[in-house]
Amino acid sequence: MPSQPLQNHFDLAPEVLVLCAPWAVAQVNDLKRVEETFRSELRVDQGFALVIVQESSAETRLAAAVPESRRYVFISRARLEAAADPQTFLRSLLRDALGGRRLFDHRRPATGPQFFGRTREFEALERDVRQGHCLGVYGLRKVGKTSLLRRLADKCREHESVGARVLPVELDLLAVDYKRRSVETLLGVLRRVADAEASRVRLEVLNASGDHQKRIEQLLQAARRTGARWLFVVDEYEALLDGRFTATDGIEFLSWMRGLAQTWPEQFSLILAGRNRRLLVPARIGPLDNPMYRFLREVPLTGLASEECRTMVRRIGRRMALTFTADALDIMLRETGGHPALVRTLGDLVDQHVPIDARAPALVDGALVERLLPRFGREVDGDMREFVQAAEDIEPRALDRLKHLAHGVPWVGGDLEARIDDALERYGILDAQAQAFRIGRFATWLRANYSAPMAAAHG
Numbered sequence: 001m002p003s004q005p006l007q008n009h010f011d012l013a014p015e016v017l018v019l020c021a022p023w024a025v026a027q028v029n030d031l032k033r034v035e036e037t038f039r040s041e042l043r044v045d046q047g048f049a050l051v052i053v054q055e056s057s058a059e060t061r062l063a064a065a066v067p068e069s070r071r072y073v074f075i076s077r078a079r080l081e082a083a084a085d086p087q088t089f090l091r092s093l094l095r096d097a098l099g100g101r102r103l104f105d106h107r108r109p110a111t112g113p114q115f116f117g118r119t120r121e122f123e124a125l126e127r128d129v130r131q132g133h134c135l136g137v138y139g140l141r142k143v144g145k146t147s148l149l150r151r152l153a154d155k156c157r158e159h160e161s162v163g164a165r166v167l168p169v170e171l172d173l174l175a176v177d178y179k180r181r182s183v184e185t186l187l188g189v190l191r192r193v194a195d196a197e198a199s200r201v202r203l204e205v206l207n208a209s210g211d212h213q214k215r216i217e218q219l220l221q222a223a224r225r226t227g228a229r230w231l232f233v234v235d236e237y238e239a240l241l242d243g244r245f246t247a248t249d250g251i252e253f254l255s256w257m258r259g260l261a262q263t264w265p266e267q268f269s270l271i272l273a274g275r276n277r278r279l280l281v282p283a284r285i286g287p288l289d290n291p292m293y294r295f296l297r298e299v300p301l302t303g304l305a306s307e308e309c310r311t312m313v314r315r316i317g318r319r320m321a322l323t324f325t326a327d328a329l330d331i332m333l334r335e336t337g338g339h340p341a342l343v344r345t346l347g348d349l350v351d352q353h354v355p356i357d358a359r360a361p362a363l364v365d366g367a368l369v370e371r372l373l374p375r376f377g378r379e380v381d382g383d384m385r386e387f388v389q390a391a392e393d394i395e396p397r398a399l400d401r402l403k404h405l406a407h408g409v410p411w412v413g414g415d416l417e418a419r420i421d422d423a424l425e426r427y428g429i430l431d432a433q434a435q436a437f438r439i440g441r442f443a444t445w446l447r448a449n450y451s452a453p454m455a456a457a458h459g
């Protein structure tokens with residue numbers, strides 16, 4: 001439907017979904033139907049829908065029902081019909097609506113057309129889950145843990161994974177009502193989500209028990225009959241052990257899940273996600289045994305692989321009529337190490353900097369990105385502070401090592417140095433090959449915030 005120039009301008013798919021709302025007043029249900037169509041019809045452009053309505057207030061009225069990951073462009077039928085040249089009219093309508101989308105600025109976990117890359121990580125996760133491992137997925141804040149695990153759960157639901165069926169149950173511990181934080185609450189949430197999944201796939205369980213734990217065991221039993229496997233994904237695991245729950249509650253909950261994994265190795269897998277493994281390392285937590293001691297296979301997550309990161313920037317840019325040159329992409333990678341939230345912040349600065357009417361599409365070169373780096377530095381200052389915290393959580397002496405590295409002062413640490421470097425590499429702070437910073441901006445930040453160490457240090 002869109003003309004060739006329009007397609008080129010925004011990198012549009014050859015077909016666009018148009019909703020002609022027939023009623024005098026457009027309905028929330030109309031939007032639901034549009035979203036369903038997007039799910040089943042992959043040839044249409046996934047970035048936006050054009051909605052032709054009768055009344056001019058539809059856009060404001062339906063704003064809450066519009067999904068975050070897609071732009072809905074509303075146009076009243078009267079305006080469309082009054083346009084002298086429909087092609088030109090549509091072009092300028094879309095230029096303003098799609099050009100001003102701020103697609104880089106996406107703070108929520110990335111799903112659907114906002115999700116990029118992670119091919120290798122994804123394959124490894126699928127393999128681990130199929131083989132029945134329980135995993136600890138760790139990574140810096142905003143590095144993409146939740147996005148990746150949601151994607152995994154979505155794929156399980158779409159039944160795309162090879163082999164036996166995997167039934168996902170997602171639990172975000174930070175979303176649990178803090179006034180009711182107890183094992184009972186958690187079990188109740190898990191049970192509700194698992195029940196919904198069971199009825200979605202028509203897993204039959206007779207004589208449902210009222211007790212949450214018994215009920216979940218019944219679901220595992222039912223899975224055994226059909227050869228399915230349950231995958232429990234518990235995000236922000238730290239909340240269990242950092243004082244938000246009582247320590248006894250947190251440990252009781254983890255012990256129960258470990259018990260499930262041991263009793264039902266073919267029917268149950270567990271993924272815990274969080275910043276790092278620190279709280280799960282000790283053999284004992286206070287006076288109690290740590291149920292996760294040496295139990296989880298560790299999966300540290302870094303930023304996106306460089307090719308995947310380039311693709312992400314290029315594609316998101318194209319949807320807003322921005323064309324990134326190779327050296328612009330190089331600089332973005334150098335500064336961010338592919339850390340998706342950092343890349344998006346920098347991409348958004350570029351987007352804000354290029355006026356919409358200068359895009360035909362507009363070329364974004366290295367010089368432009370370079371000019372925006374000081375502003376980028378100010379915007380991610382808080383993230384850099386968190387990286388320091390994260391590095392110290394990973395290895396107590398990491399900050400000292402990082403200061404030396406940033407200022408080019410030797411740090412002769414033998415085994416300790418190797419261990420610190422190795423840990424920082426696995427978390428995507430240092431570069432695996434080069435013994436240098438993977439996130440260039442972090443090195444700059446360290447130099448600006450800490451003076452050069454006086455002498456070489458010994459570990």
Ligand SMILES: Nc1ncnc2c1ncn2[C@@H]1O[C@H](COP(=O)(O)OP(=O)(O)O)[C@@H](O)[C@H]1O
Pocket residue numbers: 106107108109110114115116117118139140141142143144145146147148312340341344
């Ligand atoms: N694979 C990805 N592709 C595109 N954007 C991503 C990807 N992973 C994360 N992001 C973006 O990075 C930010 C942080 O992602 P999130 O999954 O919430 O991280 P975490 O759970 O590690 O804190 C979000 O803005 C999200 O949109």
Ligand SMILES: [Mg+2]
Pocket residue numbers: 145146147235
């Ligand atoms: Mg998260």
